[in-house]
Amino acid sequence: MKAAQVLEALTAALGEKLKSPELRPRETGVRKKWRVEEIWAEVPREAIPQAVAALRNLGPLHISIISGHDAGETIELLYHLAVGFGTEGGEVMVTLRTFLPKGDPTVPSISGILPGAETTEREKIEFLGVDFPGIPRRDHVFLPDDLPVHPWRRDEPELQKFLHRMVEWEKDDGPQKS
């Protein structure tokens, strides 16, 4: 699979919605040189399932991870996908970037199209407080069920206090000396 082919399929499926697509190839190998292709593009949140479905039709699709962070006004999610495993140097890494407004941090789930995405979507629910309508299971993967904060948000006033309690519990919550 070639990056140009993947980009073509994405453009055909998304048209105008595919913003600032960029190729970031990397040269690898010492004696035998190889060019490994990477595609980075921005996609509006409602078009994410469409983009993933287009990649799925193209060849065997793998989702590595969804990474994300709190960008102030918005929450940024990055879908790191890889399409076309099975041949030597034939897999193309595709990263789809999308921004969710803090007021309504939702993005349609892709677990229906690619069941392997479920764990990473559930992880984003607990860490960033986003929601994926259509996800089959919502329970926590890593954090306790009753954790009051989303640790990767930077606007959580409770978070600092909470961490302080966790680290400094001996001083703050220890037995009171009268």
Added chain:
Amino acid sequence: MDPKNPEKDRQYGGLGEVFAVPIGPIHPALKEPIRLTFHVRGERIVGVEIRTGFAHRGIEFMGMRQGRNLIQVLYLAERICGICSISHPIAFTQAVERAAGIEVPPRAQYIRVIISELERIHSHLLWAGVAAHELGFDTLLHLTWRVREKVLDILEELTGNRINYAIPIFGGVRRDITPEQYPKVWEMIRYYRGLLEQLLDAFLRDPTVEARTRGVGILEPKEAEELCAVGPTARASGLKKDVRQDRPYLAYPDFEVKAITPEDYGLTPMGDVFDKIVVRLLEVGQSLEIIEKALENMPEGEITSFPKIPALLAHLKKAEGEGLGWHEAPRGEVIHYVRLVSGEESPLVWKVKAPTYSNLLSWYPMFEDQEVADIPIIAACIDPCICCMDRVYLVRNGREETWTKEELLRLSWEKTRRMRRWRA
């Protein structure tokens, strides 16, 4: 009989009500705690719930938000996993090198490849021993773990440590392989070459091992693809999925790695535990070949592009950008995403994905319709890191019983003995 669901009842042979059997989460002998709640009808598993996170340390948060610089974060990355303690630094350094535009000298790339292949050998042998123990074949456990000492000795010779090697640094590696160390590595390769056939024979031509692992814990190729399984778990189902082959990195194009499936041993892939043994043992041979080639063609030259650490830190502080780094760890794909902002010492974003994270979902189809005595080997077959057979808390007719790991293992061993008797 289960009056509520006659259809399902017929399917499972009229074994009556479904009981929930929670296993885990804590066992001191295992590295990672996990809770598996099995729904069993008689001896058959009809469903499973998986709860992870009992050992969540918030490592990404510590790296992003607690004022560590990137070199301190590198050592944190090394401590994500004890067994994959070079896989995470390799993926992390590559991500940072992409973000900061740092080149890695050829010799350093070769050294990274050699150490990570040595790690694969020790990890696969560790796993093989654990698998033998779960089956009640302790002679084989002791044999595999005895021969594993050889590769650990070589790792100690090359890096100073049996695990947590501290070899990769941004822009290269921290230690060179010296001329007097070469013969020792060659000797190790010869040692394993002679042993591999013996190990394959002990595992794959033993009728009891075959009876206990053939057709157990099956992952269909379609399921493996849809659930995005990685590493030997995916390859045992016949998927030719190996990051070293699919999107080669570092010096891996030089070695023309091919994903190993049971077909390479002349078998049709079934995706069961037996196939996972086949794939892992064959990969030991593959790693030996890669190390051999790397030693023969080792380029001369520098081992790092930043010999002075303060200069490296200053460069990283100025850097701005984002990058991905990946690596095929013994258990499958490891990937790190890093974003750096100029003027900040810590990364703005750091996301880590370990192989078991991807393989977690494959447990659901694997456990479906299996026997309770097969739980230890199925749980162990994707990854020995997470199998926490501490105790089974059995609630039967409102009466609670606690089963220990020993009890579960005893059940597994009894099954092996029973099968031997049938064969005799």
